[in-house]
Amino acid sequence: MKKIEPNWINSFKKPLIISGPCSAENENQILEIAKRLDKNYVEIFRAGIWKPRTRPNNFEGIGEIGLKWLNKVKKKKGFLVAIEVANKIHVELALKYDIDIIWIGARSTVNPFTVQEIAESLKDTNKIILVKNPLNPDIDLWIGALERLINKGIKNLGVIHRGFSIYKNLKYRNIPNWKLALKFKKLYPNIPMLCDPSHICGNREGIFEVIKKAIHFNYEGFIIETHCDPDKALSDSYQQILPEKIKEFFSKIDFKKKKNIKLEYKREFINELDENLIYLLSDRMILSEKIAIIKKINNLLVFQPKRWESLIEKYINLGNRLGLSKKLIKKIFNEIHKESINIQNKII
Numbered sequence: 001m002k003k004i005e006p007n008w009i010n011s012f013k014k015p016l017i018i019s020g021p022c023s024a025e026n027e028n029q030i031l032e033i034a035k036r037l038d039k040n041y042v043e044i045f046r047a048g049i050w051k052p053r054t055r056p057n058n059f060e061g062i063g064e065i066g067l068k069w070l071n072k073v074k075k076k077k078g079f080l081v082a083i084e085v086a087n088k089i090h091v092e093l094a095l096k097y098d099i100d101i102i103w104i105g106a107r108s109t110v111n112p113f114t115v116q117e118i119a120e121s122l123k124d125t126n127k128i129i130l131v132k133n134p135l136n137p138d139i140d141l142w143i144g145a146l147e148r149l150i151n152k153g154i155k156n157l158g159v160i161h162r163g164f165s166i167y168k169n170l171k172y173r174n175i176p177n178w179k180l181a182l183k184f185k186k187l188y189p190n191i192p193m194l195c196d197p198s199h200i201c202g203n204r205e206g207i208f209e210v211i212k213k214a215i216h217f218n219y220e221g222f223i224i225e226t227h228c229d230p231d232k233a234l235s236d237s238y239q240q241i242l243p244e245k246i247k248e249f250f251s252k253i254d255f256k257k258k259k260n261i262k263l264e265y266k267r268e269f270i271n272e273l274d275e276n277l278i279y280l281l282s283d284r285m286i287l288s289e290k291i292a293i294i295k296k297i298n299n300l301l302v303f304q305p306k307r308w309e310s311l312i313e314k315y316i317n318l319g320n321r322l323g324l325s326k327k328l329i330k331k332i333f334n335e336i337h338k339e340s341i342n343i344q345n346k347i348i
């Protein structure tokens with residue numbers, strides 16, 4: 001990748017906060033959210049105009065009229081405005097309505113044809129272009145998207161870590177990969193990196209915990225979804241927070257208090273893995289309950305020595321291959337098995 005000069009981000013407060021609704025729904029909603037966002041914290045107003053929904057027949061965005069509402073936010077409320085684009089027509093409209101910041105969504109970053117089309121229609125723009133990570137944790141795909149934009153003379157670039165798609169939701173809707181994002185940062189230190197806690201979490205509860213982590217990892221900014229009535233939002237209602245929450249949270253953060261990043265980063269990894277272990281254990285015990293119901297109906301014994309012996313042998317071998325002692329595997333799985341038997345005995 002060509003060298004990128006340090007840049008546009010310096011003209012904003014640190015951290016840069018982009019906020020606003022997942023989707024523009026109506027003019028009142030847009031103006032109300034803009035009114036309630038504190039401009040001492042939020043400098044850029046976001047709103048989805050075209051929404052890439054997983055299943056059809058959902059609200060797929062308000063379209064061009066929403067760009068007029070964003071112009072009002074710009075003129076009346078003094079925010080810069082940001083939207084997502086996913087094709088040439090979106091780009092043309094974004095430029096026509098003088099949108100200041102344009103981002104490419106995760107579902108577009110995965111597709112080089114889409115990125116190429118967007119890059120060509122943005123050719124030589126001075127607008128700020130942000131690229132969300134692709135759905136799958138493939139750093140080259142992310143870098144490739146930036147290269148396509150750079151090749152078309154686009155200079156004001158940034159990236160957004162919005163987490164990666166997973167088959168099964170454990171704690172997150174899209175699991176953050178801090179390691180991959182930090183690797184990116186190391187490779188391209190002059191490209192500002194923002195964090196999108198709303199899409200990482202997929203719920204309101206975890207958002208500020210994710211922001212705190214990202215602050216420790218030196219992220220330059222955040223894109224956070226806000227709505228004046230989150231429960232009634234037409235898209236992603238679970239993850240939007242009230243506009244006032246932004247000031248409430250950021251006013252309490254001491255940005256000078258930095259922790260040891262290397263240690264924090266490793267600890268973060270451990271916490272993440274431990275939490276996933278707990279989620280998996282919970283799933284495993286739920287399955288034991290279901291098995292107990294089947295055993296009850298079929299008059300079977302709870303303890304199945306043959307199955308248990310074959311399982312423990314298999315696990316010891318797998319542990320051995322992965323550098324874990326027989327003693328450890330036996331200890332852990334004996335406890336798990338004991339608990340599983342207790343659960344089943346209560347049902348039978």
Ligand SMILES: C=C(O[C@@H]1C=C(C(=O)O)C=C[C@H]1O)C(=O)O
Binds near residue numbers: 291
């Ligand atoms: C879950 C079962 O019941 C018991 C519990 C087991 C476990 O938790 O791994 C395995 C065998 C049985 O002793 C089963 O029969 O598969």
